[in-house]
Amino acid sequence: MKKLTLAKYITGLAIISAAVLSRGAVLRVNAGPMDGARGGASGILNSRNASIEIDRTINDLQIVFPDEEENSTLVMVDIKNYVNVRSQASVESEKTGVLYKDCGGTLLEEGDEWSRIKSGDVIGWVENEYLLFGDDAKELAADVGMTLAVVNASSLRMHSENSYDSEVIAVVPQNEIMEVVDQSDPDWVYVDYGDMDGYVATKYVDISFEVDAGETMAQIRAREAAEAEARRHQNYGAYMTGADDLLLLAALIQCEAGGEPYEGQVAVGAVVMNRVRSAAYPNTIHGVIYASGQFTPAMNGKVNQVYESGNIRQSCIQAAQEALNGTSNVGALTHFRTNNGAHTGIAIGHHIFY
Helix, strand or coil, X not given: CCXXXXXXHHHCCHHHHHHHCCCCCCCECCCCCCCCCCCHHHHHHCCCCHHHHHHHHHHHHCCECHHHHHHHCEEEECCCCEEEEECCCCCCCCEXXXXXXXXXXXXXXXXXXXXXXXXXXXXXXXXXXXXXXHHHHHHHHHHHCEEEEEECCCEEEEECCCCCCCCEEEEEECCCEEEEEECCCCCEEEEEECCEEEEEEHHHEEEEEECECCEEHHHHHHHHHHHHHHHHCCCCCCCCCCCCHHHHHHHHHHHHHXXXXXXXXXXXXXXXXXXXXXXXXXXXXXXXHHCCCCCHHHHCCHHHHHHHHCCCCHHHHHHHHHHHCCCCCCCCCCCEEECCCCCCCEXXXXXXXX
């Protein structure tokens, strides 16, 4: 006899009330504990024909399990540059936003030629030829996505080893965002926090997997307006948004690679400039650094703090200047992360560039 999963066991109760459900109804089921079930429905469910009956009922009632539904709704863009999101399934309709390379989202409605998706705040229609679905979407997301840990305690100690007895190398404040490097220990998470790597207790962080999101037209206009305003006031140094591209890039380099060798600092700057030059990303340094989901230190406010403090290491400023001058020691590569063996590419210090 085929073993029943807990979800299907509970779903089998729908057999009893199937008569009151319309043929076209869609039932969404959330599994719950059934430890005390005895006789009645459980007797039917544990009979030799239970698995067949439950499978037939699931099909008849169009039952959708939450985990299956969630896994099937991931969609990723399959583009070299960018793709427009439309209000209707037509190139003539209003543009609601833009999806850049490596962006992903949720599939809301799949059509023959166009599909309606949600990516960040962007909702609209995209031609299917620019999208990946199912396993293809999962494969790309696993390659370009990022696992993040957000501190849910008032503060959290980062340890040098996966033990409370090991050295405390940092105290991380509440709501701080860190990149997850390894989750193989169920009790501890190995994270990348600025230019430090260490272990934090799993129970004190909320972990999520994120992929880049698109920008709405309103967000694009706001970003471009902020950049234009910053350029207008660049001699006053009063604006964080692009007032000084050199120092902004240097601040990011310090946050991402302050503890890395100089070659690694130049490489981080080169990645940013490669994105600026690519049609697949925003075409300004500020736009690239602050684009949704791109760089963790920009997301958690570290870049702002370093920039505003003015305490930027000379090596990071020099590396930023080299990158701005066109120097690249990673070719045209546009990605990097802590080298945990999951990616192949150019290894420099503790980072892998790909």
